Amino acid sequence: MVDLQTLSLLLSINETQMVQDLVSTVMSSPQVSQFMHEHPLFFKNVQEHVQQWSQSIPAQLKNIPVPDDLQQEYILYLDAQGLSAEQFTQQSADLLVQLQHSDFHTDAQNLLLTLSQANAHNRKQLFIQKWREHLVSQVLSLEIIFAEQERERMLQQLELRMQVAGELDETLAPQHPGKLWDLTATHLLQGNSSLFRHYASFLTHNPELKKIADALGRAATQDSSAEEQINRVETAEWQTVQHEQVPDDLVGIHQSNELNRLISSETVLLTEPELETVFYKQLAERRLLNYQFMGQSRSLETVMSEQRTFGETQDTKGPFIVCIDTSGSMSGYPEDCAKGFCFALLQIALSENRACVIMLFSTDVVTYELTGPEGLQEALNFLGCSFKGGTDLEPCMQQVMHYMQQARFSNADAVVLSDFIAQRLSVETEQQAQQIKRNGNRFNAVSLSRHGKPALMKIFDNVWKFDTSLSGRVLRKVR
Structure with a gap:
């Protein structure tokens, strides 16, 4: 089976102009023009996308089959082209019969009638020329249908991608679109794109996070x-200090004079009058056995810190x-x-x-x-x-x-x-x-x-x- 691209090549049809016209039509469409005006940074991305699409068109033509009747007519055209002038004159009646289902049939009849008095060589050459023009017209009609379908498909694709890019331009790419255009191939976002706006706003209210990023x-x-380079800067930081006055954890026993942490065995000294003086002596000398606690206390203090910076490569x-x-x-x-x-x-x-x-x-x-x-x-x-x-x-x-x-x-x-x-x-x-x-x-x-x-x-x-x-x-x- 002959494909559309092969038939175009056989008839020496130049597809380059069709592709160029197609690109111009897409880039100058109202949808694309408006988007470029509102989001000029995406111009290069859209242009490259359309150019890549245009380069794929010739390959797509290979997948378009030529209708059977057009294929048969082209084969008949090749056979007629190979005839001598005398053979063409002799077989012209049979040729008209075989062309009866072609759009070229009426023109062929009129052409042979008009050229009946011409010499055989000129009759054949002019007939073949007009027949080729008809075949080229048929192929171009198929290419125009294909081009129109491709144009509509590309515009629909661009509209979806431009819609996504336009919505996310300010939130995801505030400085340069970069790779954002490539991601817009995901047309139907299965979620709420307001999440992007939410976290863009969150960063605005938490600029320190953006600075770290x-x-x-x-x-x-x-x-x-x-x-x-070492720079000393003044910053406020929370300082954590281990302190015995914060009763978080029991860490042992030590000598002190804190009655509220006194070990119960020490109170035995108070039960005997002659030992009571020993108790008060140890209290004054901070030698009573006490439970020892340890905990953390926090305070906000201004400290000097060093910041190191290096040259960029x-x-x-x-x-x-x-x-x-x-x-x-x-x-x-x-x-x-x-x-x-x-x-x-x-x-x-x-x-x-x-x-x-x-x-x-x-x-x-x-x-x-x-x-x-x-x-x-x-x-x-x-x-x-x-x-x-x-x-x-x-x-x-x-x-x-x-x-x-x-x-x-x-x-x-x-x-x-x-x-x-x-x-x-x-x-x-x-x-x-x-x-x-x-x-x-x-x-x-x-x-x-x-x-x-x-x-x-x-x-x-x-x-x-x-x-x-x-x-x-x-x-x-x-x-």
């Missing part, structure tokens, strides 16, 4: 071999791999902070054309590819889920390191969001992480609690603290 985004270009920025604690202690405001931070990373990933993968560690590791083909839907699924998991960081770190060993995740920035109230990582995992660091990857952490275990965070290259407690929130408002 921006700092993480620059981590790939921080060169530790560059000149180090031009290294390629790698993907983000975010590992999130979904334990019960992370529900509520910490959960919103974790999702808001991931939303900020998604904005950076889209603007800088970087991959972004979210992992939730619980009994199982749940993964969301936010910049994959279904990235927008994956992002909605993640932002809409609830944190009701566990605190086992070990399997999630193993999954993160498995990703980092893949070529597409070279120079990656892994970041763990947790309150870090969990068990320590195994020695094997820490050693494996150190090995992966030597390959150019980085491990970072964002601690969402002031009670995080320092021993658990020593594995990370950078640790940012964001206190999600009520006092931490109030302190940020005061600042």
